[in-house]
Amino acid sequence: xxxxxxxxxxxxxxxxxxxxxxxxxxxxxxxxxxxVGPNGAGKxxxxxxxxxxLEPDSGGIRVLGKPPAxxxxxxxxxxxxxxxxxxxxxLSVAGHLRMGAWLNHGWDTEFAKRRISDLGLNLQQRAxxxxxxxxxxxxxxxxxxKRPELLLLDEPVASLDPLxxxxxxxxxxxxVAEQQVSVVLSSHLIADIERVCDYLIVLTASRxxxxxxxxxxxxxxxxxxxxxxDPRTLRASWEVIEESHVGxxxxxxxxxxxxxxxxxxxxxxVSLEDLVLAYMSQPGDAARADLTGxxxxx
Amino acid sequence: MIRFAWxxxxxxxxxxxxxxAIAAIVLLVTGIQLARAYDAAAAVCKQQGNxxxxxxxxxxxxxxxxxxxxxxxxxxxxxxxxxxxxxxxVARELETGTFRxxxxxxxxxxxxxxxxxxxxGVAAIAAGELFTLMVNWWSSPIHKANAGYxxxxxxxxxxxxxxxxxxxxxxxxxxxxxxxxxxxxPAMAVTxxxxxxxxxxxxxxxxxxxIPPARTTSALSLASLAVTGSTxxxxxxxTTHTATGLPGAWVISxxxxxxxxxxxxxxPAGPCGTSSASAQxxxxxxxxxxxxxxxxxxxxxxxxxxxxxxxxxxxxxxxxxxGFCFWWINRNRSTELNIRRPRTRQPAPxx
Numbered sequence: 001x002x003x004x005x006x007x008x009x010x011x012x013x014x015x016x017x018x019x020x021x022x023x024x025x026x027x028x029x030x031x032x033x034x035x036v037g038p039n040g041a042g043k044x045x046x047x048x049x050x051x052x053x054l055e056p057d058s059g060g061i062r063v064l065g066k067p068p069a070x071x072x073x074x075x076x077x078x079x080x081x082x083x084x085x086x087x088x089x090x091l092s093v094a095g096h097l098r099m100g101a102w103l104n105h106g107w108d109t110e111f112a113k114r115r116i117s118d119l120g121l122n123l124q125q126r127a128x129x130x131x132x133x134x135x136x137x138x139x140x141x142x143x144x145x146k147r148p149e150l151l152l153l154d155e156p157v158a159s160l161d162p163l164x165x166x167x168x169x170x171x172x173x174x175x176v177a178e179q180q181v182s183v184v185l186s187s188h189l190i191a192d193i194e195r196v197c198d199y200l201i202v203l204t205a206s207r208x209x210x211x212x213x214x215x216x217x218x219x220x221x222x223x224x225x226x227x228x229x230d231p232r233t234l235r236a237s238w239e240v241i242e243e244s245h246v247g248x249x250x251x252x253x254x255x256x257x258x259x260x261x262x263x264x265x266x267x268x269x270v271s272l273e274d275l276v277l278a279y280m281s282q283p284g285d286a287a288r289a290d291l292t293g294x295x296x297x298x
Numbered sequence: 299m300i301r302f303a304w305x306x307x308x309x310x311x312x313x314x315x316x317x318x319a320i321a322a323i324v325l326l327v328t329g330i331q332l333a334r335a336y337d338a339a340a341a342v343c344k345q346q347g348n349x350x351x352x353x354x355x356x357x358x359x360x361x362x363x364x365x366x367x368x369x370x371x372x373x374x375x376x377x378x379x380x381x382x383x384x385x386x387x388v389a390r391e392l393e394t395g396t397f398r399x400x401x402x403x404x405x406x407x408x409x410x411x412x413x414x415x416x417x418x419g420v421a422a423i424a425a426g427e428l429f430t431l432m433v434n435w436w437s438s439p440i441h442k443a444n445a446g447y448x449x450x451x452x453x454x455x456x457x458x459x460x461x462x463x464x465x466x467x468x469x470x471x472x473x474x475x476x477x478x479x480x481x482x483x484p485a486m487a488v489t490x491x492x493x494x495x496x497x498x499x500x501x502x503x504x505x506x507x508x509i510p511p512a513r514t515t516s517a518l519s520l521a522s523l524a525v526t527g528s529t530x531x532x533x534x535x536x537t538t539h540t541a542t543g544l545p546g547a548w549v550i551s552x553x554x555x556x557x558x559x560x561x562x563x564x565x566p567a568g569p570c571g572t573s574s575a576s577a578q579x580x581x582x583x584x585x586x587x588x589x590x591x592x593x594x595x596x597x598x599x600x601x602x603x604x605x606x607x608x609x610x611x612x613x614x615x616x617x618x619x620x621g622f623c624f625w626w627i628n629r630n631r632s633t634e635l636n637i638r639r640p641r642t643r644q645p646a647p648x649x
Binding site: 034046052053069070071072073075076078079080082084086087088090091095098099100102103104105106138139143145261 | 299301302305306309394395396397398399401402403404405406409
């Protein structure tokens, strides 16, 4: 598997608190990867480490095979959209495009101009007076018009209203299809991830809980309900992610690549949201985290 | 990057240039009046053959006070440059989060900072020196009229090249404070406080030692005595005029001693201490002591040497601060640069 981000034992400390500790993961190339997890899981820290805005306090990270942000060439290969999409309030939209052209070797002027006019932004308008959605679009234009190989988006739609959010994501997908760029997008909103991502990484307290192609994950997880059973009597190839036993009824979330043939079970598909929630609410389990870590590294 | 640095600095540069232009117009108008007043007064006093009162004429018209205020303004300008051009340079980017945009473009942080420092730094030095030249031109009639005037004193230099050094230092100080404090307003306050402290402390503790002072010892002449009398415990009290034989020199200290090297104040006051004795008796007594006067001073000829050394010292400080900024910005890619961390951790995932 080709990777765009490889982290091993990666840690970052703010004062005495570790925002990210001993994080080992690999993000595949050519995908739109959703990085999902609760607040404080270290998603934003991880992306800022990958963009070179932060320097690790432990472990290491390689982005596109190289340490992040050391050289102009490496900076040019990675596009970054920071949380809340910072732009220069006093600078016009056209000024931002000029900045992009001056500061990036691979800047695609045509692409940038076309995007801005497609979005209907006024070139003379100051960025400070743009709406949240427009500002995010401007920041995305800056991040994509430099023609990066990897695009890092830190909670790009968190501050947008539902309509702006939908537009932003649709537009992002069009851009990604056009540029064939690898994308890593963090969010705590699973609906957004589901809409755009074909690869999923669930991060809880710096640990990778789950990683895999979205479709494959949905195809191998099943919600089973049936008469109460002792979990120990289940098939050995089933991995029970979540279980609840009420009265005579057992409900399980299992991971298995085999079809469930036992007629005693009622099998229902799992939504991505249920799946992610089930993994996130698992108790800290180092063995499982290591297992999934190995799985994605292979 | 240099073009973008200029675009970012343009608005502040325009404000600075506007302020300088207003100052220039005011100084030009009043400066021409002042020069005319000087010419008129000088013509009159030359006719009368007595120009001793020329300076007093300006004193009464308030020009002298205005000149002193302008001298102080000449020191305030570097401070303002540090506050309004230096402190926000990096602090505002850190405060508003735009550093995340700037530092993920295709230029390294070193180049980013170098371009910003170069553009605004050159403007700071030019503005500081320009204002000094304007004030210098304005006050030249007062200096001409004041026979005892010397720019070479214990105070800070208001003229020459040193103010350019002050401006460079204040600017670098502002940038450094902004980088360390990461907030514009506190950085401005710290810049002002530190700059004021340095500009006051430097002439007191550093400047006298830039070149070892000269020393001259001569017999004390009665003409150089300003005050004679007695201390409360009956010893001789003498106060001398500033060294009259050293025009334009910066006198650091003046001591009166006995021939065997003891301070004159260790002698009994004698007739100088009693009001009944005549001034002549006091003078005779002082002459009988054969006192000597030792003056420690910097000769007037060293004025430009001091200017250049002081400028070099301030420029070196500015460069050291700039070097620190480069080191810090590359080393400390870290911690609190990430200002908006959620303080509380929610127990349940917010989905």
